[in-house]
Structures are given as C-alpha cells and as structure tokens.
Amino acid sequence: MRKSINRAFKWYYQQRYKGIRHFMEHPHQVQESLLKQLLQFTKHTEWGRRYGYRDIQDAEQFARRVPVNDYDGLKPYITRMMHGEKDVLWSGQVRWYSKSSGTTSDRSKYLPVTSQNLKKCHIRGTWDTMSLFYHNRPDARQFECKSMIMGGSLYPFEPYPKTTYGDVSAIMIQNMPAVGRPFFTPDFKTALLHDWEEKLEKLARIGAQERNMVMIGGVPTWTVVLFRRILELTGKSNMLEVWPEFQGYIHGGVSFTPYRKQFEAFFPSDQISYQEIYNASEGYFAVQDDFSRDDMLLLLNNGVYFEFLPMPEWDKPNPHAIPLSEVKPGENYALVISTNAGLWRYTPGDTVTFTSTAPYRIKITGRTKQFVNAFGEEVMVENTDKALAVACQQTGAIVSEYTVAPVYFEEGQKGGHEWLVEFEREPSDEERFTALLDQALQANNSDYEAKRSKSLALKRLRLHALPSGTFHNWMRSRGKFGGQHKVPRLANHRQYVDEILHFLGNKV
Structure with missing residues (x-):
C-alpha cells in the first residue's frame, strides 16, 4: 500500500516540476505578474492606500513610490495587526506571526504569516523542495517510510490571545496538510513542545526506536546534538546503523559547510543526499534544485517579489535597489522583498550572491550585520x-x-x-x-x-x-x-x- 502511495506522490511531483520549469524559463514575466497580483490584492489596505497601489503601473513606479523598509519601519503596523486590526499591511486579519530572534540583536521580530503566505509560500516551498528531491532521486521513498521534523514552538500573544506567534517551522507543522501527516514523526504535541531539551530527548528516543526513517529536516547545529544522543542511546557507531533506509537530510538556517564532515561521519555512504533550503521567517525563498551543485534555485512564484541592494547601498538612508534583471553573478547583494505576508520592500538582512542567471541560482553569503x-x-x-x-x-x-x-x-x-x-x-x-x-x-x-x-x-x-x-x-x-x-x-x-x-x- 505504501509503495503505491509513494508512486502516486512521485507522479504528482513530476507534474509540479513542470511549474518549476516554467518560472526557471520565464523568470521576469513570472515576477512582474506576481507584483501586479500583490498590488491588486492590497490596494484597499491602509498601506496600499497610503502609497497609491491602485494606480501603480509597473515595477519602476512601485520602486519610486515605496521606500525600502527595515523592521523598525514596519513594526508599528505589525504591532497593530497583532492586536487584531484588519486591512493594515495585508487584506483581512492575520492570525499567525513568525518570531525571528536573529543573531545580531536581542530584540525579537514578529513577521506576519498570512493564510496566503502560509499556503502559497511556506507550504508551497515545501512541496517544491520535495518535487526537486524526487527529481534528483527517482528512488525517493518519503511517502513510503518515515521522516523526522525538528520544529519550534507556538505561544498565544497575551494582549490579544487570538493571535499566535512562534517559529515558522512550528506554524508549518501546526498547519501541515493532512495528506502528509502519517509519514512524519514525532506527533504534533512532541514536535511543538516548549522545552527544547525535553523535546530533543524525546526526539532522540523516538529516533532510536524507528528504523524506517528515510529523511530528517532541521538546523545542522541541533541535528548534530540529536544524532549524538541517539548514538548514545543505541550504542551504534553511526546513524546508518540506526536508520539503514536513510536517504536525505534537508538543511537550512546556517551554512552546511562547517558541518559536512560531521554528517559524513554520521552517514558513511555516498548514497545520502543533502539538500539545502532557504526558508526564512519571512518566506520560502530558494531550494537546491541540482544535487551536483552547491547553490539554490530562487523560487520566483512563491508569493515573493525580489529586489536586491548592491553592497555600496547597504548603509545608505535611502538605498537604491535593483530588479532581478540587473543582478550580476559574483556580486554581494542584500535581499529586498515584497511578499504575500504584507512585507513591502523589506530588508530581512540576508546577503546573497548569484551563481547563475539562467536560471537564477544563489548562495547565501551572510547577513548585512554579520x-x-x-x-x-x-x-x-x-x-x-x-x-x-x-x-x-x-x-x-x-x-x-x-x-x-x-x-x-x-x-x-x-x-x-x-x-x-x-x-x-x-x-x-x-x-x-x-x-x-x-x-x-x-x-x-x-x-x-x-x-x-x-x-x-x-x-x-x-x-x-x-x-x-x-x-x-x-x-x-x-x-x-x-x-x-x-x-x-x-x-x-x-x-x-x-x-x-x-x-x-x-x-x-
């Protein structure tokens, strides 16, 4: 039965891959169309009225009219949204917010996760990731075996309890499509535990017992801690002795380069696939589409309109961003995004360099503050x-x-x-x-x-x-x-x- 289910998903992913090929081959048309959709959908909001979204005709006019914003620029609007106000940065009321602590500030940031952003950015990015994994691995068995997820936690926003915030991974787990739930472990209660050390211990004990594990996703730093504990519990010398069916590790959050040797020791086999993703609190931006390369495909139809700040512009009070069509390989750029979460010309702080412009592939080089x-x-x-x-x-x-x-x-x-x-x-x-x-x-x-x-x-x-x-x-x-x-x-x-x-x- 599970083999039949996996074959069905393999066929589905093949159909999805056609959509990925479309934006790879027509990047600028896809992005221009996306921007028009974002503006049309939010023209009646407070932000849309303020900047005249109703009569913006093209990307150049959008860039002239709307300033580049950091978190402080959008924070007053987001705070009001968290207290229940509607039609502020995005249409309707926004219930979910991803919490981003960053690494250069002690202040937490709360980023809206609209229903469109959740379904057509974060979750769609996950489907794209699996489509590309199956494209690279025809023998993939994610929907025949088990995969482990290492997520964060969720909390009610005390001033307005209808609002919920937490790690974007936890929001995605809570809203996981029903079709995928039987193939993932642990259960939601364990996955969303607040106490991280308790969660790690429970994950380790589950992992020590489950021999049918085929995939895991998580930040390398904590995945290493988990694997060490599993090996302690089992007395095995490497993770392949614990998970003999294992095929792939999905990683993101930090560069995998310093951790690669550790993972090769955990999985001493050249049959293990390592797939990098770029799923930030603000959106699902990119995914490794070719396992023979070390870069990621920019996802151009996931509800994110991209612009880029050249390095000389980073510290300017009114920086000039360039469109996707003007980027050059090898240069460092800071991301500027407008999204279906209501983030407008927002700078998340990440820096990238392009390795290819046909299709558009990137590497994360760091952060504007790192x-x-x-x-x-x-x-x-x-x-x-x-x-x-x-x-x-x-x-x-x-x-x-x-x-x-x-x-x-x-x-x-x-x-x-x-x-x-x-x-x-x-x-x-x-x-x-x-x-x-x-x-x-x-x-x-x-x-x-x-x-x-x-x-x-x-x-x-x-x-x-x-x-x-x-x-x-x-x-x-x-x-x-x-x-x-x-x-x-x-x-x-x-x-x-x-x-x-x-x-x-x-x-x-």
Missing part, C-alpha cells in the same frame, strides 16, 4: 566557512561552532581577527591549523589577502580553541537555546567574542 570589515577586508560568512573547510580537510579536524571578531589597532600593534573555535575533532597541530586557516582566508578573499600582504596592515589571525559545549552553554545563558537560535558567525564588533571569553572566565 561581516568583519574593520580594516577594509570585507570578510563575509561564506569566506570564513570556506577557509575553515580547507583547513579541516588538510588537517583532519572537525569544527562544530565558531565566531570571529576584529582585533583593533592598538599602540604599536597591528590589527587582526580573533577566532573562537569549538572542535568536534581537534587538529593534532593547532599552530599549523591556524596558519592554514589564515592562508585559506587569503585565497578566497582578495581584500583580506591585500591587507595581510607582508603583515603590513593585518597580522595573522589569532585562534582560541574552546572547550566542548561552550557555545551551547553561552547561548543558553543568553536565553537563546533552541532550534531557531544560531551562533553569530561574524561581527564587526567584539561584543560576542568578549562575552564568550568573559563567560569562560578569561581575561581579555
């Missing part, structure tokens, strides 16, 4: 992830977490970078690892290489190997322990590095 540029070196998360991967490959080390900050010029001293690194497997020679890391960073960032030339401006990076569990314990101490919270990789200040060193009792 970089090190204290000396003109313009180091992004993509650079540090790649450098770590090279150093690990050449030394056999495995890194579990890290963060980087500048070391500022002092009297008679040169500047540099300070790395706090937690190893899963330490290098036998830490000095050699540090030298290789610095060389690799120079090799994939020409600005850093120029500043490091003959150590005239920057001295070699400084590395501190941290005790196991440091980052998780530090995150717990900050009240940021759970599936949607991520270690800040880079900062152009020393707040995080100094906090962690202080947390360990070190003198800075």
Whole structure:
C-alpha cells in the first residue's frame, strides 16, 4: 500500500516540476505578474492606500513610490495587526506571526504569516523542495517510510490571545496538510513542545526506536546534538546503523559547510543526499534544485517579489535597489522583498550572491550585520566557512561552532581577527591549523589577502580553541537555546567574542 502511495506522490511531483520549469524559463514575466497580483490584492489596505497601489503601473513606479523598509519601519503596523486590526499591511486579519530572534540583536521580530503566505509560500516551498528531491532521486521513498521534523514552538500573544506567534517551522507543522501527516514523526504535541531539551530527548528516543526513517529536516547545529544522543542511546557507531533506509537530510538556517564532515561521519555512504533550503521567517525563498551543485534555485512564484541592494547601498538612508534583471553573478547583494505576508520592500538582512542567471541560482553569503570589515577586508560568512573547510580537510579536524571578531589597532600593534573555535575533532597541530586557516582566508578573499600582504596592515589571525559545549552553554545563558537560535558567525564588533571569553572566565 505504501509503495503505491509513494508512486502516486512521485507522479504528482513530476507534474509540479513542470511549474518549476516554467518560472526557471520565464523568470521576469513570472515576477512582474506576481507584483501586479500583490498590488491588486492590497490596494484597499491602509498601506496600499497610503502609497497609491491602485494606480501603480509597473515595477519602476512601485520602486519610486515605496521606500525600502527595515523592521523598525514596519513594526508599528505589525504591532497593530497583532492586536487584531484588519486591512493594515495585508487584506483581512492575520492570525499567525513568525518570531525571528536573529543573531545580531536581542530584540525579537514578529513577521506576519498570512493564510496566503502560509499556503502559497511556506507550504508551497515545501512541496517544491520535495518535487526537486524526487527529481534528483527517482528512488525517493518519503511517502513510503518515515521522516523526522525538528520544529519550534507556538505561544498565544497575551494582549490579544487570538493571535499566535512562534517559529515558522512550528506554524508549518501546526498547519501541515493532512495528506502528509502519517509519514512524519514525532506527533504534533512532541514536535511543538516548549522545552527544547525535553523535546530533543524525546526526539532522540523516538529516533532510536524507528528504523524506517528515510529523511530528517532541521538546523545542522541541533541535528548534530540529536544524532549524538541517539548514538548514545543505541550504542551504534553511526546513524546508518540506526536508520539503514536513510536517504536525505534537508538543511537550512546556517551554512552546511562547517558541518559536512560531521554528517559524513554520521552517514558513511555516498548514497545520502543533502539538500539545502532557504526558508526564512519571512518566506520560502530558494531550494537546491541540482544535487551536483552547491547553490539554490530562487523560487520566483512563491508569493515573493525580489529586489536586491548592491553592497555600496547597504548603509545608505535611502538605498537604491535593483530588479532581478540587473543582478550580476559574483556580486554581494542584500535581499529586498515584497511578499504575500504584507512585507513591502523589506530588508530581512540576508546577503546573497548569484551563481547563475539562467536560471537564477544563489548562495547565501551572510547577513548585512554579520561581516568583519574593520580594516577594509570585507570578510563575509561564506569566506570564513570556506577557509575553515580547507583547513579541516588538510588537517583532519572537525569544527562544530565558531565566531570571529576584529582585533583593533592598538599602540604599536597591528590589527587582526580573533577566532573562537569549538572542535568536534581537534587538529593534532593547532599552530599549523591556524596558519592554514589564515592562508585559506587569503585565497578566497582578495581584500583580506591585500591587507595581510607582508603583515603590513593585518597580522595573522589569532585562534582560541574552546572547550566542548561552550557555545551551547553561552547561548543558553543568553536565553537563546533552541532550534531557531544560531551562533553569530561574524561581527564587526567584539561584543560576542568578549562575552564568550568573559563567560569562560578569561581575561581579555
């Protein structure tokens, strides 16, 4: 029976793939049509009336009339919506809100998740992901076996209890289409538990008993913790001994590069597929469509109209965004999105680079607030992830977490970078690892290489190997322990590095 069900889904995904091919081949027409639909649907709202959506004729007029907004610009409207007001940023009343803590601010952000955004962005993005997984893996068995989900939690909004907020993963679980529920574990009550440590333990015990697991999705950081606990409970040496039917890991939230070696140890087989997704609190933006590549296909028909800020525009008070048709491969851009959640020309803070424009494929390079540029070196998360991967490959080390900050010029001293690194497997020679890391960073960032030339401006990076569990314990101490919270990789200040060193009792 299950084999027949899986065959039916395989046929369905083949039909869906035709729609994906359509926006790959006609990207600009699809985006132009989408923008018109968004404007037409919200022309009667408070925001639509304010900016005259009724008579906007094209994308150029839309860009001239509506300013680029950050969260602070939209927050007053969203707050009113959370208290039950209708027709503010989007048509009707919005019940669901995704909570995004970010990594560069202690302030939580609440993003509206309209019924259209839930169904035609987040859930549609999930269907697209599975369509592409089955396209790459004709032997896929997601609807024949079990898949595990690692989600967040939901909470009532106390000032207006009809409003519910939480991690976007939890909102998606709560609203999962009925047809998919029998093939996922755990049960909803467990999946939505508030206590993250209790949830991890229950997931581990379920995972230790379920041999028919074929797929799991989650943030790499916490999936690693889960796998370690399952191996403790079972006494097995790797996860394939626990889940012999396993085929694929769906990952997102942070770069997979620093975690790849750990997952290859968990699943010592070249038959395991790793599929990256870009499902943010604001929308389902992209998914890896070709498993032989390391980039993601931009989803152009998921209720999100895309624009992009070139790097020189990031800090301007009135930045100029360019349309999709003007992007160039290899450049760093900050996302600007207008969505079926009522986010208008909104900057979520993520940065991407295009690897292809036919079709449009991207890589996430970091965040507009996560970089090190204290000396003109313009180091992004993509650079540090790649450098770590090279150093690990050449030394056999495995890194579990890290963060980087500048070391500022002092009297008679040169500047540099300070790395706090937690190893899963330490290098036998830490000095050699540090030298290789610095060389690799120079090799994939020409600005850093120029500043490091003959150590005239920057001295070699400084590395501190941290005790196991440091980052998780530090995150717990900050009240940021759970599936949607991520270690800040880079900062152009020393707040995080100094906090962690202080947390360990070190003198800075």
